[in-house]
Amino acid sequence: MSSKHPRTHPLVEVRGVEKVYPGGAKVAAVRGVDLDIARGEFTALAGPSGSGKSTLLNLIGTLDRPTKGDILHDGRLVTKLDADQLSDFRLGALGFVFQAYNLIAVLTAVENVEYPLILRGMGAQERRAQALQALKWVGLEGCADRRPDLLSGGQQQRVAVARAIVHRPALVLADEPTANLDSKTGGALLDLMQSLNAEHGVTFLFSSHDPAVLSRARRVVRLQDGELRGEDRR
Amino acid sequence: MLRLAWRNVWRNGRRSLINVAAMSFGLAAIMFGQSMMKSLQGQLIEKATGSFTGHVRIQRRDVDEPKFPDKFMTDPGRAAKLLQDDPRVLVWGRRIQLTGLVSAPKMSLGALICAVEPEKERAITDMATYMKEGVYLEGQPKGAVLGRKIAKRLDVRLGEKVVLMAQAADGSMGAEVFRVVGLQETGSESFDGQMVWIGLKAMQELLGRPGQANQLVAKLKDIDEASAVAADLDAKLGPGPIGALSWRSIDREIIGIQAFQDGLLTVVLGVVFAIVALGILNTQLMSLFERVREFGVLMAIGARPRWIVRLLVAESALLGGVGTSLGLAIGSGLIAYFGRRGLALPVGDAFKYFLPFPSVIYLRPSWGMHAFACATVFLVTLLATLPPALRAGRLKPAQALRHV
Numbered sequence: 244m245s246s247k248h249p250r251t252h253p254l255v256e257v258r259g260v261e262k263v264y265p266g267g268a269k270v271a272a273v274r275g276v277d278l279d280i281a282r283g284e285f286t287a288l289a290g291p292s293g294s295g296k297s298t299l300l301n302l303i304g305t306l307d308r309p310t311k312g313d314i315l316h317d318g319r320l321v322t323k324l325d326a327d328q329l330s331d332f333r334l335g336a337l338g339f340v341f342q343a344y345n346l347i348a349v350l351t352a353v354e355n356v357e358y359p360l361i362l363r364g365m366g367a368q369e370r371r372a373q374a375l376q377a378l379k380w381v382g383l384e385g386c387a388d389r390r391p392d393l394l395s396g397g398q399q400q401r402v403a404v405a406r407a408i409v410h411r412p413a414l415v416l417a418d419e420p421t422a423n424l425d426s427k428t429g430g431a432l433l434d435l436m437q438s439l440n441a442e443h444g445v446t447f448l449f450s451s452h453d454p455a456v457l458s459r460a461r462r463v464v465r466l467q468d469g470e471l472r473g474e475d476r477r
Numbered sequence: 478m479l480r481l482a483w484r485n486v487w488r489n490g491r492r493s494l495i496n497v498a499a500m501s502f503g504l505a506a507i508m509f510g511q512s513m514m515k516s517l518q519g520q521l522i523e524k525a526t527g528s529f530t531g532h533v534r535i536q537r538r539d540v541d542e543p544k545f546p547d548k549f550m551t552d553p554g555r556a557a558k559l560l561q562d563d564p565r566v567l568v569w570g571r572r573i574q575l576t577g578l579v580s581a582p583k584m585s586l587g588a589l590i591c592a593v594e595p596e597k598e599r600a601i602t603d604m605a606t607y608m609k610e611g612v613y614l615e616g617q618p619k620g621a622v623l624g625r626k627i628a629k630r631l632d633v634r635l636g637e638k639v640v641l642m643a644q645a646a647d648g649s650m651g652a653e654v655f656r657v658v659g660l661q662e663t664g665s666e667s668f669d670g671q672m673v674w675i676g677l678k679a680m681q682e683l684l685g686r687p688g689q690a691n692q693l694v695a696k697l698k699d700i701d702e703a704s705a706v707a708a709d710l711d712a713k714l715g716p717g718p719i720g721a722l723s724w725r726s727i728d729r730e731i732i733g734i735q736a737f738q739d740g741l742l743t744v745v746l747g748v749v750f751a752i753v754a755l756g757i758l759n760t761q762l763m764s765l766f767e768r769v770r771e772f773g774v775l776m777a778i779g780a781r782p783r784w785i786v787r788l789l790v791a792e793s794a795l796l797g798g799v800g801t802s803l804g805l806a807i808g809s810g811l812i813a814y815f816g817r818r819g820l821a822l823p824v825g826d827a828f829k830y831f832l833p834f835p836s837v838i839y840l841r842p843s844w845g846m847h848a849f850a851c852a853t854v855f856l857v858t859l860l861a862t863l864p865p866a867l868r869a870g871r872l873k874p875a876q877a878l879r880h881v
Binding site for chain 1: 478770774775776778779781782783873875876
């Protein structure tokens with residue numbers, strides 16, 4: 244996850260991004276956002292519901308296209324890529340953790356983790372080894388063959404984290420990753436994310452409105468009504 | 478991908494089972510229908526050609542009705558040699574067939590008199606197998622075989638005499654006494670109520686037409702070659718008054734029945750295919766709706782849109798594969814069962830009026846048609862998946878992830 248060559252530009256550059264959803268009211272969910280994320284950051288997007296956190300994460304994660312402005316990943320302008328190029332880009336560079344875990348119900352934990360590697364065309368043995376390694380990092384090596392319905396919420400979210408990091412992405416985006424977990428489990432998940440950030444150099448950008456969660460971030464970017472309202476660094 | 482597709486198929490097991498059942502029973506029904514129609518048609522052709530028409534006939538071109546040629550070939554020698562020399566011909570014989578009068582002491586009736594070479598006729602048609610009393614015509618130069626019903630109407634019994642009358646070559650009425658040597662019962666009103674069989678030589682004498690016949694009837698080694706053999710013979714006979722016809726040109730009503738049944742079968746198959754397609758379409762649309770968020774996740778982790786399309790098509794292919802295999806097994810089983818046991822059909826009784834026809838149909842597989850049905854059910858399954866699959870491929874990841 245670390246680069247062999249020194250880079251001068253940030254990992255993510257958001258330049259004057261605006262997102263207006265089509266429909267009646269035409270309210271901008273995100274407007275005039277400029278933001279840089281450096282490699283190795285452990286950054287939170289903070290703000291109340293409807294402040295544009297998820298929209299901004301989706302835009303940075305190339306799951307959605309901005310109405311205006313540009314987003315660059317590692318110096319590459321991604322807002323102009325077509326659907327297939329975006330899929331390939333996400334497959335190589337990004338990992339996602341969702342609030343509702345979003346594991347594939349019919350696959351076991353290890354098969355879920357293997358999925359990005361299957362899409363990359365990796366051989367069966369290599370990808371199984373890599374997926375088991377990722378499960379080990381999240382402390383679930385003993386649950387590899389369980390299907391999601393046999394795992395607790397916290398375990399499912401750990402599997403989701405393993406799936407997000409298994410292909411060594413440059414950036415992991417997590418939208419309210421602890422929102423469906425109790426405080427103890429949520430805290431454990433944040434411990435895991437922090438250790439992956441510290442020990443493996445995974446860059447995390449996550450959203451939350453929970454002060455306890457935000458207190459764990461080294462950088463907190465505040466959003467309100469779709470606009471950046473400042474940031475704190477620790 | 479296949480592993481995921483297979484598990485997705487059984488994610489909603491009950492729904493998939495209903496689909497597989499609809500597909501397999503639909504296919505089995507199609508195969509059963511195909512087999513029933515084709516067996517019925519096959520049996521009809523076998524009976525029509527095997528009891529009277531033959532596979533190929535040589536007769537005058539200028540007859541009013543090819544089935545009942547009323548004009549004579551004065552010198553059938555060349556035509557006979559052509560049949561004799563053709564290796565595709567199993568057996569052939571001469572016939573005179575005409576309408577005449579059969580008289581008994583109490584009554585006279587119109588009849589279809591068919592004069593044959595008995596030894597050859599036994600190999601060309603199965604009429605000799607319908608004898609209920611007495612013997613067939615071999616060794617009976619002045620013997621006549623009557624249908625039981627016409628005999629009953631004439632009130633004649635075995636061993637009694639009848640007089641046959643028909644128009645002779647010179648225009649006079651030829652008449653000859655024959656002894657009833659056999660009574661036939663085919664079950665067909667037309668045959669049992671109208672037919673009188675006698676030897677060819679006796680008929681030629683009665684009509685004053687030595688060596689003449691009004692048809693040469695051939696049975697081929699392979700009935701499927703009838704059209705080709707008839708065409709070859711016809712070409713060899715040239716543009717003269719005598720031509721060759723296959724059974725298809727003689728028993729045209731059978732071709733009509735066949736065309737009608739094939740049309741009916743096509744409509745029924747179309748309906749079954751449509752039901753299968755709608756079932757699959759419904760399943761895939763429901764599956765798509767339930768899994769929109771999952772497709773969003775797959776796209777988020779890097780699946781290309783066409784990968785999602787391929788996944789859904791693979792699911793359908795697996796579902797279609799299971800349904801088709803099961804349908805093929807059920808259909809083959811049913812055909813094999815009714816092939817041994819037979820299937821009693823009232824339609825047999827309807828055909829019986831015109832020709833000896835059994836009420837029981839023994840099903841035979843028509844593998845070419847069954848393969849077409851299997852392939853169509855499978856393809857329909859795949860095609861029905863395309864609209865929802867393409868729709869899934871067009872989903873926007875963020876929108877899909879927001880789907881509840």
